[in-house]
Amino acid sequence: xxxxxxxxxxxxxxxxEDSCFSDGRVFVVADGMGGHRAGEVASSTxxxxxxxxERDNRGLDPQDRIREGILSANLxxxxxxxxxxxxxxxxxxxxxxxxEEEVCLGHVGDSRAYRWRGGELGLLTRDHSLVERMVREGYxxxxxxxxxPQRNIILRALGVSDxxxxxxxxxxxxxxxxxxxxxxxxxxxxxxxxxNHIVTEVTETxxxxxxxVDAANDRGGFDNITVVLIDxxxxxxxxxxxxxxxxxxxxxxxxRS
Ligand code: CA
Numbered sequence: 001x002x003x004x005x006x007x008x009x010x011x012x013x014x015x016x017e018d019s020c021f022s023d024g025r026v027f028v029v030a031d032g033m034g035g036h037r038a039g040e041v042a043s044s045t046x047x048x049x050x051x052x053x054e055r056d057n058r059g060l061d062p063q064d065r066i067r068e069g070i071l072s073a074n075l076x077x078x079x080x081x082x083x084x085x086x087x088x089x090x091x092x093x094x095x096x097x098x099x100e101e102e103v104c105l106g107h108v109g110d111s112r113a114y115r116w117r118g119g120e121l122g123l124l125t126r127d128h129s130l131v132e133r134m135v136r137e138g139y140x141x142x143x144x145x146x147x148x149p150q151r152n153i154i155l156r157a158l159g160v161s162d163x164x165x166x167x168x169x170x171x172x173x174x175x176x177x178x179x180x181x182x183x184x185x186x187x188x189x190x191x192x193x194x195x196n197h198i199v200t201e202v203t204e205t206x207x208x209x210x211x212x213v214d215a216a217n218d219r220g221g222f223d224n225i226t227v228v229l230i231d232x233x234x235x236x237x238x239x240x241x242x243x244x245x246x247x248x249x250x251x252x253x254x255x256r257s
Contacts, residue, residue, distance in 0.1 A: 001099075003027070005228040006209040010185055011221030018183045018226040019043035019092075026054060027097045027228050029111045031183040033157070034081075034090030042077055042092040046158050049073040050096065062098050066106035067166045070094055070158065077159030091157035095125060095181050097230070103179060107167040110154050111226075112187055114195070115171070116178040121196035124169060128156035151188070175234025182212070185225035189216040205231050 003024060009016035017032040017039030030046050032039030053069040060068065073094065081087045093109025105113055110127040126132065130153040131145035145151060158164065173179070178199055186195070190212075198215060202208040209227045216225045 001233055002205045002231040003229065004206040004209045005226070006206075006213050007183075007224070007226040008213055008217070008221075009224050011217055013222075013224055015040060016224045017043055018185070018224040019047045020181075020226050020228050021047050021051065022228050022230075025099050026051065027099075027179075027181055027230060028094070029096075029181040029183055029226050029228055030092045030094050030158075031109065031111050031185075031224070031226070032090065032092040034087065036086065038081075038087045038090035039092070041080075041087060042090040042159050045077060045080065046070075046073040046092045046094055049076045050094070054098070062100045062102075062104040063106075063168045063170065066096060066098060066104055067168060070096075070106050070108060070166045071164060074158040074164045075162060078162050081159050091159040093154065093183070094158050097179060097181060099173075099230075102170045103173050104170040105168065107169075108156050108158060108164065111181065111183045114180045114182070114192075114199075116180065116196070116199045117174065117176070119196075119200050121180075121192055121199060123192070124171075125167065127154075128167075129154045146188075152184075173232045175232055177232040178208075179230040179232075180212075181228040183224060183226040185221075185223035186212060186216050186227055188223055189219040189221075189225075199229075205229055 005020050005022045007018050007020050019030045021028040030043035032043030050069040050073045053072045081090050093111040095107045095111040098104040107125040110129045113124040115122050131148045131151045134140045198211045202211045212227045213225050
Protein backbone atom coordinates (compact mmCIF):
# COMPACT_ATOMS: atom_id res chain seq x y z
CA UNK A 1 0.00 0.00 0.00
CA UNK A 2 1.22 3.46 -0.87
CA UNK A 3 -0.21 6.78 0.14
CA UNK A 4 0.46 10.48 -0.26
CA UNK A 5 -1.21 13.77 0.57
CA UNK A 6 -0.96 17.37 -0.47
CA UNK A 7 -2.64 20.53 0.82
CA UNK A 8 -2.22 24.02 -0.61
CA UNK A 9 -3.94 27.34 -0.07
CA UNK A 10 -4.66 27.88 -3.75
CA UNK A 11 -4.22 31.17 -5.62
CA UNK A 12 -6.79 33.41 -3.98
CA UNK A 13 -7.00 32.73 -0.26
CA UNK A 14 -4.45 34.16 2.17
CA UNK A 15 -4.36 31.12 4.39
CA UNK A 16 -5.08 27.42 4.28
CA GLU A 17 -8.03 26.38 6.43
CA ASP A 18 -7.86 22.75 5.28
CA SER A 19 -6.12 20.12 7.39
CA CYS A 20 -5.18 16.59 6.49
CA PHE A 21 -3.53 13.57 8.05
CA SER A 22 -2.25 10.24 6.80
CA ASP A 23 -0.15 7.56 8.49
CA GLY A 24 -0.89 4.45 6.48
CA ARG A 25 -3.81 3.42 8.67
CA VAL A 26 -5.77 6.61 9.39
CA PHE A 27 -6.52 9.21 6.71
CA VAL A 28 -8.38 12.49 7.20
CA VAL A 29 -9.37 15.58 5.24
CA ALA A 30 -11.01 18.49 7.11
CA ASP A 31 -12.05 21.81 5.57
CA GLY A 32 -12.45 24.54 8.17
CA MET A 33 -14.61 27.64 8.05
CA GLY A 34 -14.93 30.72 10.21
CA GLY A 35 -13.60 34.27 10.31
CA HIS A 36 -10.00 35.25 10.89
CA ARG A 37 -8.08 31.97 11.24
CA ALA A 38 -10.94 30.26 13.10
CA GLY A 39 -11.27 27.86 10.17
CA GLU A 40 -7.69 26.72 10.61
CA VAL A 41 -8.29 26.18 14.31
CA ALA A 42 -11.46 24.24 13.56
CA SER A 43 -9.98 21.81 11.03
CA SER A 44 -6.69 21.23 12.86
CA THR A 45 -8.38 20.81 16.25
CA UNK A 46 -10.89 18.35 14.80
CA UNK A 47 -8.09 16.23 13.34
CA UNK A 48 -6.10 16.30 16.60
CA UNK A 49 -9.06 15.37 18.80
CA UNK A 50 -10.13 12.62 16.43
CA UNK A 51 -6.65 11.08 16.27
CA UNK A 52 -6.34 11.20 20.03
CA UNK A 53 -9.69 9.49 20.49
CA GLU A 54 -8.93 6.91 17.83
CA ARG A 55 -5.61 6.04 19.43
CA ASP A 56 -7.12 5.65 22.89
CA ASN A 57 -10.12 3.58 21.83
CA ARG A 58 -8.74 0.81 19.64
CA GLY A 59 -10.96 -1.63 21.51
CA LEU A 60 -14.01 -0.16 19.85
CA ASP A 61 -15.37 -1.48 16.59
CA PRO A 62 -13.92 0.73 13.77
CA GLN A 63 -17.23 2.32 12.84
CA ASP A 64 -18.02 3.14 16.49
CA ARG A 65 -14.52 4.50 16.86
CA ILE A 66 -14.98 6.72 13.81
CA ARG A 67 -18.39 7.98 14.86
CA GLU A 68 -17.44 8.62 18.47
CA GLY A 69 -14.13 10.15 17.47
CA ILE A 70 -15.91 12.61 15.19
CA LEU A 71 -18.51 13.33 17.88
CA SER A 72 -15.83 14.05 20.45
CA ALA A 73 -14.10 16.42 18.00
CA ASN A 74 -17.46 18.07 17.40
CA LEU A 75 -18.06 18.65 21.11
CA UNK A 76 -14.58 20.08 21.59
CA UNK A 77 -15.05 22.56 18.73
CA UNK A 78 -18.51 23.48 19.93
CA UNK A 79 -17.16 24.12 23.41
CA UNK A 80 -14.26 26.24 22.13
CA UNK A 81 -16.48 28.21 19.77
CA UNK A 82 -18.80 29.11 22.64
CA UNK A 83 -16.07 30.07 25.08
CA UNK A 84 -13.82 32.13 22.78
CA UNK A 85 -15.43 35.04 20.84
CA UNK A 86 -12.65 34.88 18.23
CA UNK A 87 -13.72 31.34 17.39
CA UNK A 88 -17.45 31.98 17.31
CA UNK A 89 -19.07 30.42 14.27
CA UNK A 90 -16.16 28.16 13.40
CA UNK A 91 -16.80 24.76 11.93
CA UNK A 92 -15.24 22.10 9.76
CA UNK A 93 -16.04 19.28 7.41
CA UNK A 94 -14.52 15.90 8.23
CA UNK A 95 -13.98 12.94 5.92
CA UNK A 96 -11.86 10.06 7.14
CA UNK A 97 -10.88 6.51 6.28
CA UNK A 98 -9.60 3.83 8.63
CA UNK A 99 -7.87 0.84 7.10
CA GLU A 100 -8.72 -2.20 9.14
CA GLU A 101 -10.02 -5.47 7.75
CA GLU A 102 -12.14 -3.28 5.55
CA VAL A 103 -11.91 0.34 4.52
CA CYS A 104 -14.13 2.22 6.99
CA LEU A 105 -15.31 5.71 6.14
CA GLY A 106 -16.72 8.53 8.26
CA HIS A 107 -18.10 11.69 6.73
CA VAL A 108 -19.64 15.06 7.60
CA GLY A 109 -19.86 18.06 5.25
CA ASP A 110 -18.88 18.57 1.62
CA SER A 111 -15.40 17.14 1.46
CA ARG A 112 -15.50 13.84 -0.44
CA ALA A 113 -14.22 10.29 -0.71
CA TYR A 114 -13.95 8.65 -4.13
CA ARG A 115 -13.01 5.12 -4.97
CA TRP A 116 -11.20 4.50 -8.24
CA ARG A 117 -11.46 0.95 -9.49
CA GLY A 118 -10.71 -0.37 -12.95
CA GLY A 119 -10.65 3.04 -14.56
CA GLU A 120 -13.86 4.31 -13.03
CA LEU A 121 -14.34 6.81 -10.26
CA GLY A 122 -17.24 6.35 -7.83
CA LEU A 123 -18.30 8.87 -5.22
CA LEU A 124 -18.52 7.19 -1.79
CA THR A 125 -19.87 10.16 0.16
CA ARG A 126 -22.84 12.44 -0.15
CA ASP A 127 -22.31 16.19 0.20
CA HIS A 128 -24.18 17.65 3.15
CA SER A 129 -24.74 20.85 1.22
CA LEU A 130 -27.73 22.96 0.28
CA VAL A 131 -27.17 22.48 -3.46
CA GLU A 132 -26.92 18.70 -3.07
CA ARG A 133 -30.27 18.72 -1.29
CA MET A 134 -31.77 20.95 -3.99
CA VAL A 135 -30.52 18.55 -6.69
CA ARG A 136 -31.92 15.53 -4.87
CA GLU A 137 -35.27 17.23 -4.38
CA GLY A 138 -35.37 18.16 -8.06
CA TYR A 139 -35.19 21.96 -7.74
CA UNK A 140 -31.97 22.35 -9.69
CA UNK A 141 -29.84 20.18 -11.96
CA UNK A 142 -26.38 18.94 -11.09
CA UNK A 143 -25.02 21.32 -13.71
CA UNK A 144 -26.83 24.28 -12.13
CA UNK A 145 -25.50 23.25 -8.71
CA UNK A 146 -21.91 23.70 -9.86
CA UNK A 147 -22.32 27.45 -10.35
CA UNK A 148 -25.09 28.10 -7.86
CA PRO A 149 -24.53 31.21 -5.68
CA GLN A 150 -25.31 29.17 -2.56
CA ARG A 151 -23.06 26.23 -3.45
CA ASN A 152 -20.85 26.87 -0.42
CA ILE A 153 -23.62 26.49 2.14
CA ILE A 154 -23.19 23.24 4.02
CA LEU A 155 -25.89 21.68 6.12
CA ARG A 156 -23.73 19.58 8.41
CA ALA A 157 -20.38 20.48 9.99
CA LEU A 158 -18.43 19.87 13.17
CA GLY A 159 -18.54 22.65 15.77
CA VAL A 160 -21.94 24.08 14.97
CA SER A 161 -24.15 22.18 17.41
CA ASP A 162 -23.64 19.73 20.25
CA UNK A 163 -25.51 17.17 18.18
CA UNK A 164 -24.22 15.75 14.93
CA UNK A 165 -25.15 12.98 12.54
CA UNK A 166 -22.16 11.13 11.05
CA UNK A 167 -22.32 9.13 7.81
CA UNK A 168 -20.52 5.79 8.05
CA UNK A 169 -19.68 3.27 5.40
CA UNK A 170 -17.28 0.43 4.75
CA UNK A 171 -16.16 -1.75 1.85
CA UNK A 172 -13.57 -4.39 1.06
CA UNK A 173 -10.65 -2.97 -0.89
CA UNK A 174 -9.40 -4.84 -3.96
CA UNK A 175 -5.84 -4.87 -5.26
CA UNK A 176 -5.48 -1.95 -7.63
CA UNK A 177 -8.05 0.26 -5.91
CA UNK A 178 -7.27 3.87 -5.26
CA UNK A 179 -9.05 5.84 -2.55
CA UNK A 180 -9.13 9.63 -2.83
CA UNK A 181 -10.16 11.97 -0.02
CA UNK A 182 -10.39 15.63 -0.99
CA UNK A 183 -11.74 19.02 -0.03
CA UNK A 184 -14.13 21.01 -2.22
CA UNK A 185 -11.20 23.09 -3.48
CA UNK A 186 -10.60 20.12 -5.79
CA UNK A 187 -14.16 19.16 -6.66
CA UNK A 188 -15.33 22.76 -7.04
CA UNK A 189 -12.70 23.28 -9.74
CA UNK A 190 -12.67 19.94 -11.55
CA UNK A 191 -15.44 17.75 -12.88
CA UNK A 192 -15.47 14.11 -11.79
CA UNK A 193 -14.47 13.14 -15.33
CA UNK A 194 -11.38 15.33 -15.09
CA UNK A 195 -10.45 13.90 -11.69
CA ASN A 196 -10.94 10.40 -13.08
CA HIS A 197 -8.72 11.20 -16.05
CA ILE A 198 -5.85 12.28 -13.78
CA VAL A 199 -6.30 9.40 -11.33
CA THR A 200 -6.34 6.95 -14.24
CA GLU A 201 -3.35 8.39 -16.07
CA VAL A 202 -0.97 9.31 -13.25
CA THR A 203 -0.09 6.01 -11.62
CA GLU A 204 2.55 7.22 -9.15
CA THR A 205 0.88 8.18 -5.87
CA UNK A 206 2.67 11.42 -5.02
CA UNK A 207 2.73 12.59 -8.62
CA UNK A 208 -1.01 11.99 -8.85
CA UNK A 209 -1.63 14.25 -5.80
CA UNK A 210 0.57 16.90 -7.43
CA UNK A 211 -1.33 16.69 -10.71
CA UNK A 212 -4.71 16.98 -8.99
CA VAL A 213 -3.72 20.07 -7.00
CA ASP A 214 -2.01 21.67 -10.02
CA ALA A 215 -5.12 21.11 -12.13
CA ALA A 216 -7.31 22.86 -9.53
CA ASN A 217 -4.83 25.73 -9.31
CA ASP A 218 -4.81 26.01 -13.10
CA ARG A 219 -8.55 26.59 -12.93
CA GLY A 220 -7.99 29.58 -10.68
CA GLY A 221 -7.24 27.98 -7.32
CA PHE A 222 -10.19 29.81 -5.77
CA ASP A 223 -10.18 27.72 -2.61
CA ASN A 224 -7.78 25.73 -0.48
CA ILE A 225 -7.09 22.36 -2.12
CA THR A 226 -6.40 19.13 -0.24
CA VAL A 227 -5.98 15.59 -1.53
CA VAL A 228 -5.13 12.34 0.23
CA LEU A 229 -4.56 9.37 -2.06
CA ILE A 230 -4.21 5.72 -1.02
CA ASP A 231 -3.07 3.05 -3.46
CA UNK A 232 -3.86 -0.53 -2.57
CA UNK A 233 -1.29 -3.10 -3.59
CA UNK A 234 -1.39 -4.81 -6.92
CA UNK A 235 -2.37 -1.86 -9.01
CA UNK A 236 -2.65 -3.15 -12.53
CA UNK A 237 -2.08 -1.27 -15.73
CA UNK A 238 -5.15 0.43 -17.06
CA UNK A 239 -5.04 -1.59 -20.27
CA UNK A 240 -5.35 -4.89 -18.44
CA UNK A 241 -7.74 -3.85 -15.71
CA UNK A 242 -10.82 -4.49 -17.77
CA UNK A 243 -10.20 -7.55 -19.94
CA UNK A 244 -11.88 -7.52 -23.32
CA UNK A 245 -15.03 -9.57 -23.52
CA UNK A 246 -15.80 -9.24 -19.84
CA UNK A 247 -18.70 -7.17 -18.70
CA UNK A 248 -17.87 -3.61 -17.79
CA UNK A 249 -17.63 -3.18 -14.06
CA UNK A 250 -20.65 -1.60 -12.52
CA UNK A 251 -20.08 1.86 -11.19
CA UNK A 252 -20.07 1.60 -7.42
CA UNK A 253 -22.21 3.81 -5.24
CA UNK A 254 -22.80 3.39 -1.59
CA UNK A 255 -26.01 1.68 -0.70
CA ARG A 256 -27.54 4.37 1.46
CA SER A 257 -30.63 5.92 -0.07
CA1 CA B 1 -13.16 24.66 1.00
